[in-house]
Amino acid sequence: LHIHPPSPEHDEEETFLLEVREIGRQPTSQATFTLPIRFSLEGVIPPDPQVPGHYRLTRRHLLRALQRGHTLTGILNLLEEAAGPLPPLLVGTVYRWAEEFGQVTLRQVVLLEARDPALLQELTARRRIRETLRETLSARAVRVDRSRLDALIRRLERRGVVPRLDLADQPPPSVGDLSGEDRVVIATALRLYVRLADELRLPARPPHTLAHAWGEGLTLAQRDEVERLVEEALERLRRATPPGESYRLPVPTGPLLEALEEAIAAGETVEIEYYTAGRGHVTRRQVEPLRLEWRGEVVYLIAYCHLRKDQRVFRVDRIADVKRET
Known part of the structure; x- marks a missing residue:
């Protein structure tokens, strides 16, 4: 894979052209463009429909890949795997584009809504129900702590209130019945797998949103413990890897x-x-x-x-x- 720098005269936006060259035209130390590399690359950069073997990396393509859960480390690893050491202009530009990601965030929320404001006021006055809720948005709506959604449903039903569930998707993992230690172990496993997937180009990786959901409900001390365990596991893998091992x-x-x-x-x-x-x-x-x-x-x-x-x-x-x- 050969990388061409942007051409200001021809490109309306900064575009890096990635060109797949025939093996005979590549330096001998350049890796061939295998099918696994091709499939992984097309998950980040769509192929040019007009020119076979051409991929155009733009700011929009990079930001959409980050939005789908790819990491900047994983994308750079993939490009290096396909093309070898990367030009400084490409690395610097990709980092600059990535800094724009996350300036605005859209979050899905769960609301507890009631037709009768008096009923909502009665429910929120109950301590066991109130501890599953966040801020009040109006006389008829309160935001729900998504991690406590299952507990809220159970507590409403115990009071004889069976709610209509109008949820667009599945809620994040319910951690209400898990100990803090269990939650740290699960978050550590997901974090470690994501790190290994990025570093070693593993064939599959857990969704970024899943790893983020498990980490979001942890305290600062628990998050520090997750990072410590991940780094400790990686260091043990480094020490245990036999000399000459390919991975x-x-x-x-x-x-x-x-x-x-x-x-x-x-x-x-x-x-x-x-x-x-x-x-x-x-x-x-x-x-x-x-x-x-x-x-x-x-x-x-x-x-x-x-x-x-x-x-x-x-x-x-x-x-x-x-x-x-x-």
């Missing part, structure tokens, strides 16, 4: 940063051993490090790649080794 997790970046910073300061060329997530593929490249950039918790190396004869972006946590030329 390796990223390694800590700390030991590499000093060598890269020294090479940048000296203007030296280095040889890196780089692992591409999803391919189980390690390549050695000669690069001239230019700068390091932090995007959230991820550190990227911007370098001139001698193989591609152009600047490329490398995730530092996927660099297994750095050798400075003598």
Whole structure:
């Protein structure tokens, strides 16, 4: 997969053209465009109906993919799996587009409505019912805590009130009968699977909305515990992975940063051993490090790649080794 930069003269909006080239036209170290990669890519970027083998990545396509539950890490991993190390312009533009996602949020709410305001007032005066509710919106409507919906239905029925259920979709998981420990375990499992799916290109991933729903009902202390357990599990997987295993997790970046910073300061060329997530593929490249950039918790190396004869972006946590030329 070859990536063409936007052409201001021809594009009304910023558009990266992704072109599938024949194997004979690709450098030998470039991965072939397999069917699994194609299906995953078309889940993010629709193919150009006019030109077979062309995909056009725009801001709108990226934001819609994020809306469907894809993560920015997962999208960048997929593009790198298909095209190798990515151009800095593409990475920077994708991060800029992604910053716009979530400026406005639409949430589904559940309302308890009553034809008679007196009945609603009577019900909300009951402590066991009131603790399942949120703010009052009008004399006839109160917002319901979605995580307590099942409990509210049971408590209404105990008082002889059988509500009409007019719900557009299934409510989020009911956690009313689960202990805090159980909820932390479930949220941790979902979070860990999402992280592994993004890092290792697993064939399936849980819906983002499901993982978010389980995490949303946790206290701050419980959320911290989930993140701690996820990081601990990933670290144990890193330590347990046999040498040479194709599916390796990223390694800590700390030991590499000093060598890269020294090479940048000296203007030296280095040889890196780089692992591409999803391919189980390690390549050695000669690069001239230019700068390091932090995007959230991820550190990227911007370098001139001698193989591609152009600047490329490398995730530092996927660099297994750095050798400075003598």
